[in-house]
Amino acid sequence: MNDGAYAVVNGECPTCALVRPLLGSLPVAVVDEDTPAGLETSYSLGVDTVPTLVRFADGAEVERLVGWDRAAWSAFFGVSGLGPDLPEWRPGCGSRVVDPAVADELAVRFGGGVLRSRRVELASLEDEAEAMFSRGWTDGLPVVPPTEARVLRMLAGTRRAPGEVVAVVPPDLAECTVEKVAVNAVLAGCKPEYLPVVLACVEAACTSEFNAHGLLATTYFSGPVVVVNGPVAARIGMNSGVNALGQGNRANATIGRALQLVIRNVGGGRPGGVDRATLGNPGKYTFCFAEDEAGSPWEPLSVWRGAADGVSAVTLFAGEGPRGIVDQLSRTPESLARSFAGALRSVAHPKLVFAFDAMLVVSPEHARVFRDAGWSRERLLEELRTLLLLDGAELVRGAGGVAEGVPEAFGGAQLPKFRDDGLLLVHAGGGAGMFSAIIGGWVNGEAGSQPVTREVGE
Amino acid sequence: MSPVAVVLDPTSERSPAARERVARPSSLAGLTVGLLDISKPRGDVFLDRLSVLLTARGVGSVVRYAKPTFTKPAPVDLRHEIAVKCDVVIEALAD
Amino acid sequence: MHDIVDLEGRGVPGVFVASTEFVDAADAQARALGFPEVAAVFVPHPIQDRTDDELAALADNAVEAILAALLP
Numbered sequence: 054m055n056d057g058a059y060a061v062v063n064g065e066c067p068t069c070a071l072v073r074p075l076l077g078s079l080p081v082a083v084v085d086e087d088t089p090a091g092l093e094t095s096y097s098l099g100v101d102t103v104p105t106l107v108r109f110a111d112g113a114e115v116e117r118l119v120g121w122d123r124a125a126w127s128a129f130f131g132v133s134g135l136g137p138d139l140p141e142w143r144p145g146c147g148s149r150v151v152d153p154a155v156a157d158e159l160a161v162r163f164g165g166g167v168l169r170s171r172r173v174e175l176a177s178l179e180d181e182a183e184a185m186f187s188r189g190w191t192d193g194l195p196v197v198p199p200t201e202a203r204v205l206r207m208l209a210g211t212r213r214a215p216g217e218v219v220a221v222v223p224p225d226l227a228e229c230t231v232e233k234v235a236v237n238a239v240l241a242g243c244k245p246e247y248l249p250v251v252l253a254c255v256e257a258a259c260t261s262e263f264n265a266h267g268l269l270a271t272t273y274f275s276g277p278v279v280v281v282n283g284p285v286a287a288r289i290g291m292n293s294g295v296n297a298l299g300q301g302n303r304a305n306a307t308i309g310r311a312l313q314l315v316i317r318n319v320g321g322g323r324p325g326g327v328d329r330a331t332l333g334n335p336g337k338y339t340f341c342f343a344e345d346e347a348g349s350p351w352e353p354l355s356v357w358r359g360a361a362d363g364v365s366a367v368t369l370f371a372g373e374g375p376r377g378i379v380d381q382l383s384r385t386p387e388s389l390a391r392s393f394a395g396a397l398r399s400v401a402h403p404k405l406v407f408a409f410d411a412m413l414v415v416s417p418e419h420a421r422v423f424r425d426a427g428w429s430r431e432r433l434l435e436e437l438r439t440l441l442l443l444d445g446a447e448l449v450r451g452a453g454g455v456a457e458g459v460p461e462a463f464g465g466a467q468l469p470k471f472r473d474d475g476l477l478l479v480h481a482g483g484g485a486g487m488f489s490a491i492i493g494g495w496v497n498g499e500a501g502s503q504p505v506t507r508e509v510g511e
Numbered sequence: 512m513s514p515v516a517v518v519l520d521p522t523s524e525r526s527p528a529a530r531e532r533v534a535r536p537s538s539l540a541g542l543t544v545g546l547l548d549i550s551k552p553r554g555d556v557f558l559d560r561l562s563v564l565l566t567a568r569g570v571g572s573v574v575r576y577a578k579p580t581f582t583k584p585a586p587v588d589l590r591h592e593i594a595v596k597c598d599v600v601i602e603a604l605a606d
Numbered sequence: 607m608h609d610i611v612d613l614e615g616r617g618v619p620g621v622f623v624a625s626t627e628f629v630d631a632a633d634a635q636a637r638a639l640g641f642p643e644v645a646a647v648f649v650p651h652p653i654q655d656r657t658d659d660e661l662a663a664l665a666d667n668a669v670e671a672i673l674a675a676l677l678p
Contacts, residue, residue, distance in 0.1 A: 172519065172520070174517055199521060237521050318522045318523075320523070532614060545618075557661045
């Protein structure tokens with residue numbers, strides 16, 4: 054804006070009508086919202102009330118007044134006793150810019166220039182829901198058409214610039230911007246406040262440690278499982294309680310889904326193409342939940358993994374579908390730990406060790422047993438390590454009449470079921486039910502996937 | 512709420528935005544060609560000749576179908592049958 | 607046209623044959639269905655009052671274009 058004074062008005066506001074006669078004789082440029090140029094100026098000045106007086110000096114805004122007030126206007130213009138036959142003051146009215154009926158359209162018209170994604174015109178006879186399916190943009194379930202207005206609203210959920218590159222997404226190794234994540238977050242059904250979490254998920258998934266490419270291309274069951282820690286979970290209404298691993302919560306459902314849609318749409322990874330999973334698992338639609346930190350006997354998973362306490366973070370784990378563990382009778386931690394160990398022994402195969410990680414979701418009723426006995430996370434892990442140190446003789450190929458197993462050479466050794474740090478404990482679930490769950494992992498190590506924890510930014 | 516007209520592309524944009532024809536076979540030798548008559552008068556005569564010409568050119572086989580009426584899309588069962596039985600399809604004759 | 611668009615969606619290469627009267631309408635239809643590149647071959651109008659021999663001649667003259675539309 055050039056230096057000088059401006060008065061933003063529109064034709065519908067009675068206060069504007071009141072002050073209009075004054076404006077003609079004052080050193081002020083009238084910005085009329087009822088003209089296209091005036092509306093755009095009003096939008097760029099962020100005017101939510103008319104009349105608004107704005108003064109620019111040396112290229113910057115130095116003064117702003119809202120509504121009519123004789124004293125304030127007189128001071129603004131450096132004259133005394135402006136508008137003697139007007140009342141002392143009058144409040145203004147909502148500007149055209151903030152009118153809800155047109156806000157979206159204006160955002161697109163004046164703000165849409167930041168959007169760099171290719172515009173796709175739907176044909177006149179195309180149903181917008183069918184159009185999403187026919188272009189291959191969905192996971193098999195309907196998605197929300199990503200209009201410019203929706204994507205702009207989604208982008209308001211982050212401070213990051215739309216053009217910022219978030220990650221390079223396998224398998225196509227395509228650069229993915231904040232904007233592209235936002236488009237897929239719209240498809241998934243996310244709210245704008247979920248976007249920072251989705252961004253953290255995409256960043257974590259595309260690290261070489263997580264190895265999203267390998268995870269996608271394997272014939273194994275696994276897909277990305279997301280655990281959310283920190284204040285963001287409650288702020289966006291995530292579920293860490295009843296049915297935590299199931300359906301019904303919008304944030305849980307759509308955050309996990311948005312990650313999968315980015316992998317599909319931006320990365321180009323889809324079943325039958327690079328995704329060759331023999332069976333897969335339903336978690337590949339979405340698998341995202343929050344840890345119940347308040348009720349947990351232990352520190353948050355993210356903290357155990359090295360993130361700072363009180364900081365929001367996501368942990369990505371290459372997991373299959375959950376399997377249930379029933380134990381309705383154990384009153385001691387030793388007994389319950391044995392139940393867990395018995396179930397954990399069969400992750401992937403009872404005779405295979407070390408190569409697979411696992412996540413153990415401990416429900417509140419089970420966690421209570423450990424809390425009452427004062428067992429820390431490390432104490433429980435130590436117990437499980439001891440219980441899951443297995444006799445190589447039972448594990449070798451051919452042992453027990455089962456061809457699968459570890460190579461002969463390991464027959465004389467004691468072998469741990471899991472590598473150190475290979476068992477991730479998470480606390481979640483409803484308050485009733487003596488059930489916990491195992492989420493088995495994919496192959497760990499260089500060729501496989503490591504869990505990755507990433508802070509959620511803004 | 513006005514109908515959706517423009518959306519943003521969620522992909523990496525490495526493929527064309529416009530819909531492309533499905534991949535073609537390298538030759539029709541040995542393939543099954545479906546001839547779908549839209550059932551306007553005289554179209555059958557046109558298709559009769561086309562059938563002779565295609566057979567002479569060495570296509571595997573020619574199968575004739577007809578819609579109940581040219582005024583509506585073909586019934587879904589008919590479209591499914593064509594998709595299952597035919598390798599390519601020719602629909603005629605609109606005027 | 608709708609049928610060919612649908613069948614292409616089912617993985618069957620297809621071509622639509624119409625008289626030249628239909629050129630503009632076919633283009634509009636194809637665009638409205640979101641498939642402007644759909645394969646179409648046009649034969650000279652009129653159709654209804656042609657003799658069998660004349661219709662056979664239309665087919666003889668159209669077969670090359672029809673085959674071209676079904677091959678790469």
